[in-house]
Amino acid sequence: MNVAVSRDLYEHVMVPNYAPVSVVPVDGRGARVWDQDGTEYIDFAGGIAVNALGHCHPDLVEALTLQAQRLWHTSNIFANEPAMRLAHALTQASFADRVFFANSGAEANEAAFKLARRYGVRTGGEDKHEIVANLNSFHGRSLFTVSVAGQPKYSEGFGPPIKGIRHVAFNDIQALEAAVSSRTCAVVIEPVQGESGVLPASRAYLQRARELCDTHGALLIFDEVQTGMGRLGTLFGYEHFDVVPDVMTLAKAIGCGFPLAAMLATKEAARHLELGTHGSTFGGNPLACAVGETALKLIDRPELLRGVQIRHTHFVSALTVIGKRYDLFKEVRGIGLLLGCVLTDRWKGEAKHVIDCCLEHGVMVLQAGPDVIRLAPSLVIETEEIDEGLARLAKAVKQLSREPVAM
Template sequence: MHVTREMFNDVMVPNYNPANMIPVRGEGSRVWDQDGNEYVDFAGGIAVNVLGHCHPELVKVLNEQGAKLWHLSNVFTNEPSIRLAKKLTDATFADRVYFANSGAEANEAALKLARRFALDHYGESKDQIISFKQGFHGRTFFTVTVGGQAAYSDGFGPKPGAVDHCDYNDLAAFEKLISDKTCAVMMEPLQGEGGIIVPDPDFVKGVRELCDKHNALLIFDEVQSGVGRTGHLYAYMGLGVTPDILTTAKSLGGGFPIGAMLTTTEIAASLKPGTHGSTYGGNPLACAVAEKALDIVNTEEVMQGVLAKEALFRKHLDAINEKYHVFSEIRGQGMLLGCALNDKYKGRARDFMMAATEHHLMCLVAGANVIRFAPSLVIPDEDIELGLARFEKAVAQVVNAEQDSAA
């Protein structure tokens, strides 16, 4: 069957509007489309392909485990899931792990656990969940309601109750909102979809202290910021603040779907047998791949490399901006960076992304005003340089078109 982009419109629900080209093969930080055109990948499958495409060690593990055992269900346990859980608890604050298939599912589990923990220890009245405006926690109805972008949750009927939103980095507003009725606070330690917003360290510390004061659980959504992306294995490690529950997905599987919720023994006790579950969560195939991805990423060499690559990105982006004057700032940490557009180009992030695709660079947006880069953590420096040369051409194209229309 010859597949075309037009066929997408005939067979798919219209909730996505993908690029006109269809990628068919990837290797490292390069991707090829149906016509053999080569692209540099700064999108990373939305911060997923932490080791690029078809990393030889991940391919090897996938083939080995694929010839052994794929799926069992949680009526039985399996070796890869236990090994991965042990490595995650050894590397973090956590004692216990729950496996799911995605970030949204990990967040769903975290929110249900927080509500159940509060019920077990404090009674029914302690049910408020506080999260932050422009936050993003997934697309299930619970997680999208907790997420701070009403446009994603409006129009589907009555929303789950007792969920309140606060401005990110506004500790005074947060202090007014939190009380002894608060069971949990969910936040990204670096806002991703909301515009690559880095938190004020004092804000994060203040949130932690107020959670402690009111016996509320602090949930860190590290679905996008986790597994080395900020130059720390998890972003909380660079903030000097430890959450009670942490969620991780995206980069965890290196491209294979997996999510996990991490927490302490005491809190985990509230998810007794039968309270929550997942048919595919913790399957041996996903866990084997994720274990290998974690082994490779969780090294000094890769973490230091992330910071060096961030510096290289910033140097070139600053040079592009000196020439074309389109960004108000370059935001983010490590290999999660955002180019925030200035007032002249406000709302036009998608135009830059589309122009980049025309120049054979894959990138992302984070809202209407931010161009987002979330490449492989081990992207070669020469691919960064080539990709940013292509990005400069895209920027020039948008700027020149603007000037032509003004003339």
């Protein structure tokens, strides 16, 4: 039976937990995307920081194609070559000694939080099970990860939350000091809070977290699902802040669009997740790891990482001018190519309206809460694509500026 595939079909066949826009993308190359009608868009959203090398990068397509002709899946009853090569490359490039592969950021964080609990109980007894996390953080949508994230809107309505989690204000050193104790098994931090407004941690906050974990025998976990893989202009976000965690989670850009995630850990931490304590049917899949291995090689290059900083300056300068000219942005913040444009009081709460208008003018952007427009484009987006996208964004902002003041 032939079915007309349009946005209308979505309402009839999909669980209603998402509300996608009317545009249905069907093709992408680099930083350009085309919808079912052939309309072109400049992509400043990057699949929410996923498409770090743009759409359909030829080297990634080749890696996937070659592996697809050899071996798709074996399960973790067997080791496979792409997974071992990628794990070795990740440990060589980072602080970590061991890698666990998963399929999404939530799964990588689930593994990290289970490891933290296991580590705490085995090193300090049943009382050493508390996880200290930040208010307004985001770590995924499993029951454990929404409990760790300090956002009730994601955890309410699903029964009792997981106990033993303490939430403190982001970048509040005194609150962190008051929360961490001998009962703490881990402190979990996003180096940049992406979903809650693109808010970078302070180096002092991360350094103090490191010191407190060392003092109390707790693990320091960095959720680098959004900040890892070159996004901040360093291969991993912790390098930007010069603070080294015990555990780090990666997803999004590690597979550049192919489902892949990883939890990286020191040997001392990883040894507590021994045989049979955790697993994943598809984690470490040969297809995903073949793509991830190629993505890592492409991203972990000095010229690419320097290019992120150059693009950062270009974006921030232009966005600041646009924002001031039309009284839309009062601040442009962020690190590397994870940027947040904070709306002025006039447009407070209207982020969704702004991104819809941008889409109408042919540029894809994101929101990070109701008051912030987020950009997370390809790390290799061409200058002419940046300029064209910014021109389209400026036209959208100009149109918005003529609208009545929001009440």
